[in-house]
Every structure is written in C-alpha cells, then in structure tokens.
Amino acid sequence: MVAKTLCTSLLLALPSLIIGALNPSCAPGGNLNLLPFNLQLPIGSAGDPTTITAAKLKGCAGYQDPGKDYFYTDPTDGSVVMKVPGSPSSTGCVTTTNSQHCRTEFREDSPSSWDPNAAVNRMNASLMVVTADDSSRGTVIGQIHMDASASTKPVVEIYINKSGVISAGVESTRKGGDEVFKTLDTVPLNQRFSYEVRYEGSVLSIGINGGTLKTLNATGLDTPLSYFKAGNYNQGESPSEVHFFDLQITH
Numbered sequence: 486m487v488a489k490t491l492c493t494s495l496l497l498a499l500p501s502l503i504i505g506a507l508n509p510s511c512a513p514g515g516n517l518n519l520l521p522f523n524l525q526l527p528i529g530s531a532g533d534p535t536t537i538t539a540a541k542l543k544g545c546a547g548y549q550d551p552g553k554d555y556f557y558t559d560p561t562d563g564s565v566v567m568k569v570p571g572s573p574s575s576t577g578c579v580t581t582t583n584s585q586h587c588r589t590e591f592r593e594d595s596p597s598s599w600d601p602n603a604a605v606n607r608m609n610a611s612l613m614v615v616t617a618d619d620s621s622r623g624t625v626i627g628q629i630h631m632d633a634s635a636s637t638k639p640v641v642e643i644y645i646n647k648s649g650v651i652s653a654g655v656e657s658t659r660k661g662g663d664e665v666f667k668t669l670d671t672v673p674l675n676q677r678f679s680y681e682v683r684y685e686g687s688v689l690s691i692g693i694n695g696g697t698l699k700t701l702n703a704t705g706l707d708t709p710l711s712y713f714k715a716g717n718y719n720q721g722e723s724p725s726e727v728h729f730f731d732l733q734i735t736h
Contacts, residue, residue: 507563507730508545513556515545516563521734523594524548526555527569527578527587527719534579539594555589564613564728569719571618583637588625590716591732598632598710599736601640601684608713611731613677617647618721622654622666625718626727629684635659635709641689641701643680644720649673651680653691657705667701669693677730684711 507516519542529535537556541548549557555568567589570576578587599606610627617623623646630639638661642654649671654664670693672678681692687708690698713734717727 507558509558509560509563511545511558511563512542512547512549513558513565514542514547516558517565517729517732519543519547519591519732521593521595522591524556524716525581525588525590525592526550527580527589528555529579531579532582534581534588559728562728562730564730565732567717567727567729569618569624569717569725571719571724572722575722586718586720588716588718590714590718592630593713593734596712596736598634598712601689601708601711602687603736604685605735606685606711607681607683607735608715609679609681609731609733609735610715610729611677611679613728613730614645614649614672614674615726615728616724617645617649617674618719618725619647619723620721622646622652622720623650624720624725624727626715627680627682628714628718629682629689629711630714631659631706632710632712636661638662639714640684640703640706640709640711641682641691642718643669643682643691645672647674649676651693653699653701655689655701655703659706659709665702667699669699670696679731682713
C-alpha cells in the first residue's frame with residue numbers, strides 16, 4: 486500500500502515537473518507567462534525607450550533581442566536573461582522622461598493598475614542576479630509603482646547590490662524623493678532565490694525565499710492605484726544582469 490501511494494504521488498507530481506521545465510530553445514514568452522506585461526528596453530530614442538507588447542512577447546517564437554544584448558533566453562537553463570549596459574552617460578542607453586536610469590524591465594499592463602485595498606495583489610519571482618550594478622543599493626529587481634493618476638514615483642523598489650544585500654525602499658509621500666530603506670536578506674550573486682511582494686488589504690509586505698513576510702510602512706501614500714514591475718532596473722554606472730526562472734502575478 487505504501488509503495489502504491491508513493492508511486493501515485495510521483496505520477497501526480499510528474500506533470501508539474503514537466504510543465505515547470507524551461508526550454509532553452511524557446512523565446513522567453515514560451516517559458517514564462519508574459520501576457521500581463523509589456524517590456525521596456527534600454528534602447529530607442531531619448532525619453533521614449535523601445536517597448537515590446539505582450540502580444541509580441543507571447544509564445545516560443547515570441548520576441549527576443551536578436552543581438553542578445555538585452556533580452557533573450559539562456560541557452561543552457563532556459564531562464565530569461567535581462568541585461569542593462571550601464572548608465573546613459575557611460576553607455577548612451579535610453580531612459581524614460583521620469584528616470585535617470587536605464588532598464589530592461591517588465592511593466593504590468595493587464596490590468597494596467599489595481600487597488601491596494603483589494604484582497605489579493607501579489608507578485609512572485611524566482612531569479613538569479615549574475616551581476617549587480619555598482620551603486621550602493623544596487624539593481625532594482627522588482628517594484629510596485631504608483632499609477633500615473635497618483636504619482637510618477639514607485640511605492641516600493643526591491644534592490645540587490647554587489648554584496649548580495651537585498652533591501653526595500655518605500656516612498657514616504659506621493660511626491661517622492663523620501664524613500665525609507667529596510668534590509669530584507671542577503672543572497673550571494675549567482676545563486677537562485679525567490680521573492681514575493683504583496684500590496685493587498687492596504688498592507689505592503691515582502692518575503693524572501695518563502696520566509697516570513699515583512700510588513701513595510703506605506704501609510705503616507707494613502708493606497709494609490711498601482712501596478713507591478715520586475716526585471717533589471719540599473720541604478721549605477723556599470724552593467725547589470727538578472728535571470729528570471731519564474732514570474733507570476735495574482736489578483
């Protein structure tokens with residue numbers, strides 16, 4: 486009976502293992518569900534970076550950077566590689582009008598925004614940071630951003646630096662420029678880890694590697710309409726590289 490039960494359990498688990506395997510021969514949209522996102526690249530024209538829509542990202546034959554400079558599938562493990570060459574001054578990369586930094590980053594677009602008072606707003610990511618930029622707090626690997634109707638600033642940004650220190654910066658007001666930082670954990674570079682960020686029931690919280698969620702104070706923002714972002718948002722002068730193995734949004 487025990488052997489039969491064990492065999493049944495393995496058979497039930499097998500499909501999920503197969504589904505979870507990443508295909509190095511597929512574009513990123515064939516391995517991750519990118520339908521909720523568009524993709525911003527560090528190229529284009531000043532103030533107007535190239536944006537790839539969800540429709541173009543979708544599927545095994547979806548978009549990836551032909552030169553493999555910014556966005557493509559890792560040929561070994563199938564992870565989604567997201568690179569930024571550095572800063573506008575050091576590399577000529579392109580930023581948005583409201584930022585001084587370049588990014589290869591997903592922006593939630595379906596829905597385009599949501600209410601933080603709702604019961605469920607969550608983003609889960611499994612990733613590995615190969616290279617963090619040379620800024621003190623490092624590369625931003627995830628965000629909750631305020632909708633344009635409320636502000637041009639983020640609610641919270643998740644950073645990782647060259648020492649593997651993961652921290653969160655929460656804006657204190659909608660005008661921005663007054664982030665309060667909290668250290669979350671330390672994970673060595675080139676090591677896979679996960680994070681979960683929630684902004685639901687008016688409470689903002691983040692957990693690393695399935696650990697206890699840490700509540701962050703965002704009361705000064707008065708629960709603005711928001712959206713998720715994830716990827717590689719470089720904050721320094723040097724290159725950064727982030728690999729995503731999984732990325733999921735739940736509302």
